[in-house]
Amino acid sequence: MITVGKTNRIGKPIDDYKGGASTLCKGCGHDSITSSIIKACYELGIDSHHLVKLSGIGCSSKTPAYFLKYSHGFNSLHGRMPTIATGVGMANRKLKTIGVSGDGDTASIGMGHFVHLIRRNIPMVYIVENNGVYGLTKGQFSATADDGSFLKTGEINHQPPIDLCALAIQLGCQFVARSFSGDPKQLVPMLEAAMAHDGLALIDITSPCITFNDHEGSTKSNKYTREHRQPLHDLDFIPYYDETLADYKDGEKFSLKMSDGSVLKLLKLDKDYDPTNKLAALSLLSDMEGSDTIVTGIIFKGEGKKTFQTAENMIEKPLSDLSINEIKPGTQALLDFNSGHQ
Secondary structure, three states, X not given: OOOOOOEOOOOOEHHHHEOOOOOOOOOOHHHHHHHHHHHHHHHHOOOHHHEEEEEOOOOHHHHHHHEOXXXXXXXXXXXXXXXXXXXXXXXXXXXXXXXXXXXXXXXXXXXXXXXXXXXHOOOEEEEEEEOOEEHHHOOEEOOOOOOOOEOOOOOEOOOOOOOHHHHHHHHOOOEEEEEEOOOHHXXXXXXXXXXXXXXXXXXXXXXXXXXXXXXXXXXXXXXXXXXXXXXXXXXXXXXXXXXXXXXXXXXOEEEEEOOOOOEEEEEEOOOOOOOOOHHHHHHHHHHHOOOOEEEEEEEXXXXXXXXHHHHOXXXXXXXXXXXXXXXXXXXXXXXXXXXXXX
16 A cells, blocks of 8 residues: 555655546446556656557547656557557657557457557557447447357347457567456556566456446456346446455455456466466467456566567667757768668
């Protein structure tokens, strides 16, 4: 617990890492993730002026407004956050980058951009707030919704889900993790580890949508237990729910009762689990596919892959700090360069 009035290693109070008041639904898992990001950045002693927060479109993409009020920020187009992150990484290698996306923003319209971000290994923390639905457009299935899951309307999803963690590992991502928004004891150090990683770090976080995915038949955190579905006109009224938290040990399977009476089953990876074994990581995700349990922890952590900037032999100095002579070395420098490439 952080004491009010206390400062971190760079002399900053916790309030400096907060943002504006959230406009998300009360009890939304996304706000729990925000709290974990704030705590992780505070504990690491990150200078807000040296951090960029990015997002696309969706409920998840509102999150950056709620943390690190003194940092740089950019809210991009739907699915295009990875493109902006690539530009940030090329322009200034000294900036830390946190990108917050959603299952729709990443796994649908932004999939192509996400794939190439991993391929290039752009140094950043890429957070997916995953609830299996499009919350801003009244809760349709997203591409991560499990086959056989139900909407509140009774509609069944017959499409197979995209497992972003498995995809990231197959594409060569060197840091892949999954967590639950209501488990800050796991999520905070996971975020700290991701921010210390030199390269792209993906964290897929199951984050309950208490408005559209809180019913029986849903596999994204909440199961709706009432006998009758709610009338459509009730959707404009969002009841208050307390924040749902989980506290359980490594290697333990935990059934978490949600505020509506539904149950979420979580399995935290054991301390003996080897996150450096790529085949074991993919096998684990394959075993979990179609089960009623969400496995959480750092699923895969590789080493040795060059970042995009290193592979392209880019300079360490931010482009904005380059002098006119460095940007425009002159005619003779161009002639010397051309003479060596004839």
